[in-house]
Amino acid sequence: LVKNNCVSFLDKAFNGLRITSTGQLTTAIVLNARQDETAVLLRESVFLINSLVRHMTDYKNTSHSVGAELIEAQKTIIKLQSELLSLKEEQLEGIKTTVQTSVASTVKEEFKSYSAAVQGNVKEKPVSQTV
Secondary structure, eight states: OHHHHHHHHHHHHHHHOSSSSSGGGHHHHHHSSSSHHHHHHHHHHHHHHHHHHHHHHHHHHHHHHHHHHHHHHHHHHHHHHHHHHHHHHHHHHHHHHHHHHHHHHHHHHHHHHHHHHHHHHHHSSSOOOOO
């Protein structure tokens, strides 16, 4: 709507001032224009500028609001990532403990088995007699 209003206003102004671009606009052209046409263009330009300022203010406020929401969303993401990292560390610690316990148990059992085998081997050998 604002764009259409701007385009419409510029078309009307260019036609009234008999120019085709803003580069052709000079003080002399404005002074040579009819006073009633200049007054209408001035009035419409003030309304258009006012409308543009309101829209820019709305966009600025919306931008700040969206920016604040984005910051809050990023804070939430960081918090969740931190919680996930803590959970992963706990999980890793649990796995570490399980592996250590399993390895210790396996080594203990293997040591018992080895000890039993060595003791069995010692009992079977005859004791040499000294002469």
